[in-house]
Amino acid sequence: MSTEAEERRFPLANLDSETQIWQPLTLLNLYRLLIGGLFTALFYSGYLLPPLASHDATLFYGVALIYFAAAILFIIPLSQRWPRFDIQAYFQIGTDILATILLMHASGSISSGVGTLLIVTVAGGSIVMGGRHPLMFAALATLAVLGEQFYAQRVGLGEPNTYTQAGILGLTLFITALAVQSFARRIRESEALARRRGLDLANMSQLTEHIIQRMQTGVLVIDEADQIRLMNESAWYMLGMPAASHYSQLAELSPALATQAQRWQQDPAADIEMIQPSPEHPRVMPRFARIGQESAGGTLIFLEDATAMARHAQQLQLATLGRLTASIAHEIRNPLGAISHAGQLLNESPQLDEQDRRLTGIIDDQSRRMNTIVENIMQLSRRDRSTPRLIDLHHFLPHFVREFATTEELHRELIGLNLDPGPLKVRFDPSQLEQILTNLCQNAVRYSEDYPGFPKVAIHAGLTGGSARPFIDILDYGPGIDPEIAAHIFEPFYTTASSGTGLGLYISRELAEANRAHLNYEPVTTGGSCFRITFQDPRRQMD
Structure with a gap:
């Protein structure tokens, strides 16, 4: 993952990383404020302990005051983070070395012990900058100490044996720089590892959340x-x-x-x-x-x-039904055809009276009914997998009504169509939706034959009030369905009509379930019946 991508996806992580870079420099400035403010306060209060300011009190006071003021002024670029980090670090650490050397000289050179403050300066520079800079800061501070010692001896302030102290202080500065450099490198490596682990955890968290949501x-x-x-x-x-x-x-x-x-x-x-x-x-x-x-x-x-679990069970059921229908086609249709043919031949006999002809008519009607049952079962078992696509009901339903009226040889005014305004889009297999509507409308026309008004069948499409799901209602003006019968109308082979197969509503509901929709019977208080197809929200992607 690129740095730009990390910054876009994890701005807080990058903000924390930037803060960790500037924080040590800020802490080093707090140390600077403490030393400068302490020396200035002690000088003003008159409680300076020897050997502080023992050689040149004016120089000591001036350097302490300027050092304290510089620490205050450094707060502004640190808060603005301008100029860039390395320039501020070089300038501030250089200021520390210069101020410490001047304070040491004003206090009586190396023997005053003020030079030990350079250890903190070099250690802080090692932590802040890293790399080769710690050795550079140690070398610069050592040269400054030796230079001050040389100058102090020239002005009669130092003694020859103080070179040994200066050398020991310089050696201490180099040892401090190397030790802190190693320690700081390990800290940075640990921070980098923790940052990478944090990014990995953030990535994993986002991935887990994405998986859960999908x-x-x-x-x-x-x-x-x-x-x-x-x-x-x-x-x-x-x-x-x-x-x-x-x-x-x-x-x-x-x-x-x-x-x-x-x-x-x-x-x-x-x-x-x-x-x-x-x-x-x-x-x-x-x-x-x-x-x-x-x-x-x-x-x-x-x-x-x-619904999904029922669909899986349905696939197993249909596989078994497919094997069964193969046997039905062979074991039933051939004898059934022979019975039907024999009935037709018998009906052509001139010796039959009207009562016998009525019996041969029953044979013919029931043979056709049995053949229709077998064909419906075979159609159900051979049903293709649904291929849903987005359908606009404002275009689909008017076309269906025209085709249905033409096919059934009905007057167009027998079927009323009411579409709510606004988008009405559903995700459904068009051929299977047409099959469901055809079956429901055929039932509605049959049961509304005695209704004197128009239309005899009403189709209404809109959105449900609570969840805003699309729906289609098919209403008839027949006698309605008894509640006890309504509980069984979607069961296979259940019918109250002598000529029905009891598979129409069952197949229609199965087709609806295959498209993640629901077909239900809705009681109508004013008379008649209503079958509602409630569709899945089209914004949701189907698997």
Whole structure:
């Protein structure tokens, strides 16, 4: 990853790194403020202890005051971070060396002990700059000490044996520089390693968050007080796309899920039931797991779309059904064809009376019905995998109504169409949506035959009020469906009509589930029936 990319993705990490570079120089300036302020205060108070200022008090006071003022002035470029770091470091450390040498000279040269302050200066420069600079600072300070000693001897201040002290101080400065350089290098390596590990952890955190948000499985994390700490996009969809920012408690977001969570927390072996946020949303199967080893810790909740699980089961069911239909086609259709043909030949006999002809008609009708059942089962087992694409209902439904009226030889005014304004786009297989609508509209036309008004069938498309999901309602003006019968109308082979196969609504619901949609019966209080297709939010990508 490039440095520019790291700065864009991890600005806080780069800000911390920049702060770590300037912080030692800031601390070194605080030391400068302390020494300059201490010497100035001691001089003003008259409490200077010998040998401080013993040789030249005026020089000592002037240098201490200027040194303290310089430390104050250095605060401005340090806060502005201008000019650049290395220029400020060279200038400030050079100031420290010069001020220390002058204070040492004003206090009686090397024997005063003031020169030992250079150890702190060289050590600080080693930490601040690193590389070869520590040795340069040590060499510069040593030359300054020797130069001052030479000058002090020339003016009669020093003694010949003080060269040994100057040499020992210089050697100490070099040893300090080398030791601190090694120590500072290890610190920098540790900081660099920690920074890389921090970037790796930040990358891993972002990757984990991205994976969680893109998972098809819903993920919820709640703490010991049932407060929501994390909810990914899939969980948001499964729970009805609530305004999550308004909910902090799980019970406020989904009372049914909160009940299941409390039941599991009390007894992890308890049976977990499916929940359904609303009729237009799929049923959801929750799974629970503890976070950490403590019983009072948080809870991780996985939400599985029951539609997806049913779709996998359906694939197994269809594979078995496919093998069964192959046997049906061979074992039933051939004898059925023979029975139907024999009935037709018998019906052509001139010796049959009207009662016998009615019986041959029953044979013919029931043979055709059996053949239709076999064809529907074979169609269901051979059904191709859905290929959803984005459909604009404002264009699709008017075209469907025209085609349906033409195919069924109906007057156009028999079918009413009402489309809500605004975008109405769904993600669905067009051919399968047409098959569902055709089946529902055929049923609606058949059951609305006795209705005297127009239209006899109404199609309404819009968005649900709560979750803003697209829907299509197919309404008829027939006698309606008894609640006891409505509970079974989507079961295969269930029918109340003598000529029906009981597979139309079952196939329609299966096609809807294959496209992540839902087909439900909606009771109508004013009479008639309503079947609603509730589509998946088209903004969500299907797998």
